[in-house]
Amino acid sequence: MKVVVVDDDNLVCLALKTILEAEENISVVGIGHNGKEAIELYNSLNPDILLMDIRMELMSGIDAGEAILNKDKNAKILFLTTFSDDEYIVKALRMGAKGYIIKQNFECIVPALKAVFMGQSVFGDDIVSKIPSLINGSETTDFSKYGITEKELEIITAVAEGLSNREIANKLYLSEGTVRNSLSTILSKLDLRDRTQLAIFYYKNK
Template identity: 35%
Template sequence: MIRVLFVDDHEMVRIGVSAYLTTQGDIDVIAEADNGQKAVELALEHRPDVILMDLVMDGMDGIEATRLIIDKWPEAKILIVTSFIDDDKVYPALEAGATSYLLKTSKADVIAKAIRDTYAGESVLEKEVTAKVMAKFSSRSSQALHESLTKREMEILLLVAQGKTNQEIADELFIALKTTKVHVSNILSKLEVQDRTQAAVYAYQNGLIENGS
């Protein structure tokens, strides 16, 4: 079972989405919160597999809650589900450590699949979000930052872009998990990105997936 914490300040939204998720068989909504502060408390108390996080809420918003959760629990997997796609929501949410980002207009089955994919270590981004992130990369210097990667780091970057977790990468390449984490950290630094999601977008933006270079 994928244990989910559902954070949204609209009770009817929580009731409706939770009702659908309980029919899936492999997803269990173990706790709900209607504000960011409660979300942080419940996240650290229950350590859910995936956190569904709204952004705009009274008191502490979802961006600050995401930042605090990741700061205290870096392994947390947070799936943003919001009505907002503005730059001042998208970039801060991803930079705070959110793994995935969807709009509330998404169908229930899409949200359920995103929960499974996020749990599996993949980054699920709304098409508009992907476009925004890619545009941000395009505005940077045209210097090919990935040319500074070692052969092993490039190999790991491509696996990260495929949604592989650190453990899966370690198993596939027959290297220690600790070594994998060091490589991933070096990759993020060299590519000047904040997280795995941005690293994956960089790989697609620069054609590394298609040509395998």
């Protein structure tokens, strides 16, 4: 797993490099200190994951993340920050970041990277608990106008509740393959990237 680390504190970068490269299958291929360097490093090194701070001089991690994802929607960005700021959380979620974890939780960094590498989205418990209140809209949405069927809405609701494909299959008496295919169809209909954005869409519009 190739990782680029970007943080405005060089000591933090070096500490992260030491922690990550203690793992057999993780290699830190580049280190940067602001958002502009993050973009340059991502474009030149094509890492599997970009592990990036948010508040940095010249360009923030949020702005850099948006620029990268606008160019490469499959980019895997994991934000690591000391700030559990509501505005940052919402922006990170909506842009399609794969994770947002707090720096103090150093023991979570390696497991989070591995999860993101496997295609999962990772948000700390303190972040997840905030999501519904942060993005829940006041108006309800008619999901059928997006071509969403009743069964698909049930699947969307289950995803928003944090259920895995297997748990959704058991709850709705479907096969895992059907759930997986339905999720692909739903994401295509709504023009969303992944389960996290789907959950956000649901809470924002329910």
